[in-house]
Amino acid sequence: MVAVNELQEMYENMVTARQYEERLQEEYLEGKQPAFDISAGPIPGELHLAAGHEAAGAGVCQHLRDDDTVTAPHRPHHVAIAKGVDLKRMTAEIFGRESGLSGGKGGHMHLFDPNVKFACSGIIAEGCPPAVGAGLAAKQRNTDSVAVAFLGEGAIDQGAFLESLNLASVQDLPVVFVVEDNDWAISMPKERVTDVENGAQRADGFGLHGARVDADDAVAVYDAARDAVGRARDGNGPSLLEVQVHRRMGHFMGDPEAYRPDEDKDAAQQRDSIERLEADLRANGVDDETIDDLRSRAHDRVEEAIEWAKDQPEPDPDDAYEDVFVNPPSGVTDSEPSTADTGGDD
Amino acid sequence: MAQQEDNASDQQADRSLTMSRAMVEAIAHEMRANDEVFYMGEDVADYGGIFDSTQGLLEEFGRDRIMDVPISETAYLGAAVGAAQEGMRPIAELMFVDFFGVAMDQIYNQMAKNTYMSGGSVNVPMVLTAAVGGTYNDAAQHSQTLYGTFAHLPGMKVVVPSTAYDAKGLMHNAIRDDDPVVYMFHKRLMGIGWLPAPDGPKTGVPEDDYTIPFGSADVKREGADVTIVTLGLHVHRALEAAADLADDIDVEVVDLRTLVPLDTETILDSVAKTGHLVVVDEDYRSYGVTGEIIASVAEAALDDLEAVERVALPDVPIPYARPMEDEVIPGTDDITEAVRTARGDE
Amino acid sequence: MSGTDDRVAVETSDRWPDDADETVGVVVNWFAAEGGHVAEGDAICEFQVEKVSVDVPAPATGTLEEIAVGEDEEFERGHRLAWIRPA
Numbered sequence: 187m188v189a190v191n192e193l194q195e196m197y198e199n200m201v202t203a204r205q206y207e208e209r210l211q212e213e214y215l216e217g218k219q220p221a222f223d224i225s226a227g228p229i230p231g232e233l234h235l236a237a238g239h240e241a242a243g244a245g246v247c248q249h250l251r252d253d254d255t256v257t258a259p260h261r262p263h264h265v266a267i268a269k270g271v272d273l274k275r276m277t278a279e280i281f282g283r284e285s286g287l288s289g290g291k292g293g294h295m296h297l298f299d300p301n302v303k304f305a306c307s308g309i310i311a312e313g314c315p316p317a318v319g320a321g322l323a324a325k326q327r328n329t330d331s332v333a334v335a336f337l338g339e340g341a342i343d344q345g346a347f348l349e350s351l352n353l354a355s356v357q358d359l360p361v362v363f364v365v366e367d368n369d370w371a372i373s374m375p376k377e378r379v380t381d382v383e384n385g386a387q388r389a390d391g392f393g394l395h396g397a398r399v400d401a402d403d404a405v406a407v408y409d410a411a412r413d414a415v416g417r418a419r420d421g422n423g424p425s426l427l428e429v430q431v432h433r434r435m436g437h438f439m440g441d442p443e444a445y446r447p448d449e450d451k452d453a454a455q456q457r458d459s460i461e462r463l464e465a466d467l468r469a470n471g472v473d474d475e476t477i478d479d480l481r482s483r484a485h486d487r488v489e490e491a492i493e494w495a496k497d498q499p500e501p502d503p504d505d506a507y508e509d510v511f512v513n514p515p516s517g518v519t520d521s522e523p524s525t526a527d528t529g530g531d532d
Numbered sequence: 533m534a535q536q537e538d539n540a541s542d543q544q545a546d547r548s549l550t551m552s553r554a555m556v557e558a559i560a561h562e563m564r565a566n567d568e569v570f571y572m573g574e575d576v577a578d579y580g581g582i583f584d585s586t587q588g589l590l591e592e593f594g595r596d597r598i599m600d601v602p603i604s605e606t607a608y609l610g611a612a613v614g615a616a617q618e619g620m621r622p623i624a625e626l627m628f629v630d631f632f633g634v635a636m637d638q639i640y641n642q643m644a645k646n647t648y649m650s651g652g653s654v655n656v657p658m659v660l661t662a663a664v665g666g667t668y669n670d671a672a673q674h675s676q677t678l679y680g681t682f683a684h685l686p687g688m689k690v691v692v693p694s695t696a697y698d699a700k701g702l703m704h705n706a707i708r709d710d711d712p713v714v715y716m717f718h719k720r721l722m723g724i725g726w727l728p729a730p731d732g733p734k735t736g737v738p739e740d741d742y743t744i745p746f747g748s749a750d751v752k753r754e755g756a757d758v759t760i761v762t763l764g765l766h767v768h769r770a771l772e773a774a775a776d777l778a779d780d781i782d783v784e785v786v787d788l789r790t791l792v793p794l795d796t797e798t799i800l801d802s803v804a805k806t807g808h809l810v811v812v813d814e815d816y817r818s819y820g821v822t823g824e825i826i827a828s829v830a831e832a833a834l835d836d837l838e839a840v841e842r843v844a845l846p847d848v849p850i851p852y853a854r855p856m857e858d859e860v861i862p863g864t865d866d867i868t869e870a871v872r873t874a875r876g877d878e
Numbered sequence: 879m880s881g882t883d884d885r886v887a888v889e890t891s892d893r894w895p896d897d898a899d900e901t902v903g904v905v906v907n908w909f910a911a912e913g914g915h916v917a918e919g920d921a922i923c924e925f926q927v928e929k930v931s932v933d934v935p936a937p938a939t940g941t942l943e944e945i946a947v948g949e950d951e952e953f954e955r956g957h958r959l960a961w962i963r964p965a
């Protein structure tokens with residue numbers, strides 16, 4: 187059984203993520219209409235939104251503490267929000283501002299918040315090995331923290347993931363691999379890239395626990411994650427949890443999705459884990475007023491974060507030369523070489 | 533018949549193409565001529581390549597020859613190596629060159645070395661295509677060119693086109709070449725709607741096939757005072773700088789077009805004329821293209837050199853935020869300044 | 879060919895993506911220049927609407943006499959992009 191307050195927390199996280207991304211989308215499109223120029227506007231570069239994935243982030247992270255490690259892939263916002271990443275500084279990072287999590291060096295695919303042990307990588311499946319390393323550290327140090335690697339179903343054909351499963355399994359590490367299966371890897375439908383429909387079966391081949399659950403029911407994700415995270419925390423080894431989610435949008439902003447059948451797009455819109463969880467809340471006796479409160483709290487938090495981020499200064503161009511090392515050895519470029527120093531002799 | 537073809541090509545002189553369309557035209561031509569040519573990569577079929585590298589090819593050639601593959605770069609790039617060793621002519625695409633790390637063994641220990649290790653009894657006639665470059669705020673994992681990395685490791689021919697005309701001729705040559713060729717196309721030059729190209733890469737392109745031999749640099753602008761040696765996107769930035777400087781300094785712009793083999797002769801001829809060498813590269817500064825070009829000239833013609841400048845990416849990962857990315861990626865102003873410095877007028 | 883010397887307009891309405899709500903497009907690329915020869919059916923330009931790129935085939939063989947909407951310029955759906963003098 188799930189306590190109602192936990193359901194409320196999940197609901198708030200999911201609504202926050204949805205509203206956040208709706209606002210990011212507006213900001214992102216500024217300066218990109220009618221001509222979509224990816225380098226224009228207040229948020230340039232790629233932007234991968236996670237509408238339809240929220241229950242995976244919320245249901246899993248509900249069981250995590252600040253000292254548990256999470257690695258996320260290129261589609262990280264909903265997981266970051268559920269893990270408790272500082273929303274203001276995350277937003278400033280996405281806007282490329284000086285007070286962003288990384289001072290504007292990382293951007294939306296590379297969010298790092300060591301306070302809650304959250305990190306991202308834009309290279310498919312490459313967050314898995316570091317999560318195994320975090321699990322290794324926890325085991326060696328005899329703490330009961332766990333590590334969770336999020337990845338897409340397209341990433342489970344990647345060596346880095348399969349090797350990580352094996353290493354985590356053979357060493358009984360406290361790691362949970364969470365596969366967000368949205369049926370698509372950009373334009374490639376799952377059935378064209380793997381013959382195994384249930385990705386959790388990959389677990390069988392490596393001797394770890396596997397489960398698959400449908401995120402339409404956020405409570406089911408919560409339950410499955412409780413089991414997987416609980417095993418890891420109790421020293422019972424790693425798990426692979428595949429969560430069926432839906433991609434409500436294009437792969438990235440600007441994806442015309444010409445490859446995707448209309449029925450599939452429509453189907454993704456029909457199934458909304460947020461609405462379903464709201465119904466669950468009501469069934470558990472939560473009244474309209476409380477739900478409205480949760481929604482408006484999410485709304486205020488999102489607006490506050492975006493307004494704050496947009497007020498932050500841009501980084502100094504010369505900041506680019508800092509942070510290559512924490513302890514810069516001498517002789518390494520820490521500022522642009524002046525052409526005069528190396529210049530001509532006439 | 534021949535007459536008609538002549539007429540046809542006269543008319544086609546009026547036609548200009550974007551770089552992506554020119555590449556695709558060459559690939560389609562080779563695929564029609566040779567059943568053993570096929571293309572594999574992520575999102576190359578229905579999507580037509582994230583950077584339009586395979587637009588329209590699926591319709592003509594079908595899924596067996598325009599092949600979407602799982603996100604398993606080691607497996608499919610390695611499969612291209614194996615198929616090439618069987619005598620086929622695979623073209624395999626790495627969506628962003630930044631992902632090379634996932635599959636580097638297949639690239640540099642297998643593809644690049646098998647010919648040599650077999651004493652020349654095995655050859656690997658494949659093309660590895662990869663999108664390169666920054667300037668649109670995609671941050672450190674999606675913006676590199678890595679020209680120097682591939683050119684450094686022996687056994688691969690390395691091609692970097694800067695115009696549609698060159699892209700087509702070089703692609704024909706790459707597919708027909710009996711050795712492995714790494715064909716690196718700059719995203720900013722492809723002529724994609726959402727990533728506008730500068731003026732310059734779109735050129736007239738003959739409809740008939742033609743090859744541009746490897747190791748033939750192209751003097752894109754003649755000049756008497758300073759030689760700029762560069763490649764890719766920076767050919768166009770150098771031409772812009774040359775135009776800006778035209779009243780004071782007569783700049784020659786040499787487009788390398790291939791890094792391996794390197795056309796030192798054209799560079800030396802130019803430096804013999806101008807005495808002033810500026811090398812411009814979008815790759816990292818240290819241990820890279822700029823150092824290599826300057827060392828080659830110094831070795832062969834030290835006496836010709838009055839001044840040397842290099843303009844490259846400083847030794848930092850590429851930052852996300854606009855002010856910092858603009859700072860590190862060489863701009864037209866940086867080139868202008870380096871040319872002036874080389875001439876001793878600051 | 880009609881045989882008249884009336885100019886033929888290059889139009890986009892029949893190429894407009896079905897699901898686009900947007901009525902403003904942007905010309906992304908011209909593949910032919912003013913005064914150049916074009917062949918019926920060949921893509922002569924490309925426009926973008928709601929991030930979708932669409933090729934526009936030449937409606938006639940002849941000379942591209944006038945380009946009305948240049949690269950990077952916006953236009954309303956239905957607006958003529960160019961005129962061809964049929965040969």
Ligand SMILES: Cc1ncc(C[n+]2csc(CCOP(=O)(O)OP(=O)(O)O)c2C)c(N)n1
Pocket residue numbers: 260261308309310337338339340341342366368370371372437574603605627631634
């Ligand atoms: C090693 C590597 N290969 C390819 C890519 C390009 N890429 C980015 S996202 C993506 C699809 C990922 O699909 P999936 O894992 O299912 O995640 P989703 O985007 O569906 O959430 C690809 C191929 C990459 N970033 N890294």
Ligand SMILES: [Mg+2]
Pocket residue numbers: 338339340366367368369370371372
């Ligand atoms: Mg997916």
